[in-house]
Amino acid sequence: MNKLRKLTKAIGRICRHPYLLNLVLQDEGAAKEETLRRYACPDGLPLVELSTLFPDFQEKVFPYAYLSGATMPIDIALLKALAAKYGAKDYFEIGTWRGESVANVAEVVPHCVTFNLPKERIVALTHNPDYAGLHGFFSQSKAGVEQVYGDSQTFDFTPHEGKFDLIFVDGDHHRESVLKDTRTAFRLRRDERSIIVWHDYAYDPESIRWNVLSAILEGTPPEMRGRLYHVAHTLCAVYLPESLGTFETHKLSPYEAPRQCFEVALRAHDC
Template identity: 45%
Template sequence: MSKLNKLIQAVKILAQKPYMINKVIDNEDVHQDEVLKIGTQYKEGIPTIDLTEVLPNFNETINPYSFLDGGSLLTDLALLKGLAKKYTDCTYFEIGTWRGESVANVAEMAKQCFTLNLPDERLREIGLREEYISQQSFYSKNLTNVTHLKGDSNIFDFSPYYGKCDVIFIDGDHHYDAVKRDTALAYQLIKDETSVIVWHDYAHTPETVRWDVFRGILEGTPKDKRKNLYHVSNTMCAIYSTTQYNELDKSKLIIPTKKFEVNLKTHSIL
């Protein structure tokens, strides 16, 4: 089929099913093309840095962890916990808590944690099941140093938290426009030049960029701060940090340069 015929067929489909335009707009290739318009240096994403350079003497225990759908990698949570450990009396802000695994791990190291999630009634409006809704903040709801905020980050008043946070974790709505909005907000939350921002799902896997999320991160980040964006090896996370790190050779990321020791132990919670 010629390109012209494909175009004609596509127009016919869109005329019959206008909602399909969203699939075109959210296509990974579209987002990748937009990223490359910002700069061809991003053709393979942002620089990848070694997890053990970010967290020297890496040794973290992750508890709790569910091994259920929708969670983070163990290394993602270890990154957050290790970063929080670097600060005296760390203040942590998280957008998107889900079961509360991430904030429950960080809370062990932080003085104060804030999390923002959609209210239960809003989750019902968008059609989520009660089983899903009941899991919100499952692990964090009884932690005394965790404040659970409710609201939509699109309209929530973040001003009381401006300039007060050491570590910010963005793991809410992963659509491009939402990531861009939450990213811009995150730069208002940082306390000073030592603060860090962490984005979950910058990558589909520790080696594969997720272009819709990356585009949101890049466009939400002030131009003068884009040089401080990194992907942390062995995780699905991107970070903003003013610390200068050594860039890894992406062509060799598939080759193991370290091994992790994982000890598993279950605890009944029912």
């Protein structure tokens, strides 16, 4: 098929199914090109090893269901390790789902707030009451966890601003949503020691999600971008209270030999 016929066919399809426009706007190749035009980051954020951040990295993750839409255990372990290292007292997350991340963080942080779309909105969007009903499964009766409902794109976060030591951005991962949530996250910080963690900065620990990176960079004040890192072996980007030395980071080189490996012990529990 020649290009003109392809274009005519594509326009016809977009007219019949306007949601297909999202596929164009979310294309990762185009997002990468645009990000590289605006920011000098051909390898994404500098990569920091867990052993650099935590010389004795050892965390237990429980509860964890190994089911769809879950954050990886190592990402949850990173949240717990950051909370412990920086003595976090107040945690805010955008995106609850089953409540796995917040239930784990609540083991080490006394006050946790988890924010999510309300159940009726999820049912309206997905037509799936079972999916909606599972929100907060692990966190709803957990001590120290407060559930707040709203749409992060329109919610007034003013009462929560300036109160949190650790903020986890893990809601809707479309570019515009991550941009808005990133701006919100910077306002939620208590002070200069506060940390932000973004989930789904990468599709897997060696493949950057360029739409998300571009939203993180745009939403981070320019003078603070030098404290953004990708934590090796995780899907997370972090904003740290201090800059790391260049010798403490390296660039992402997909398929290089692993510098670290981990011990994983699994034990089943009934829910």
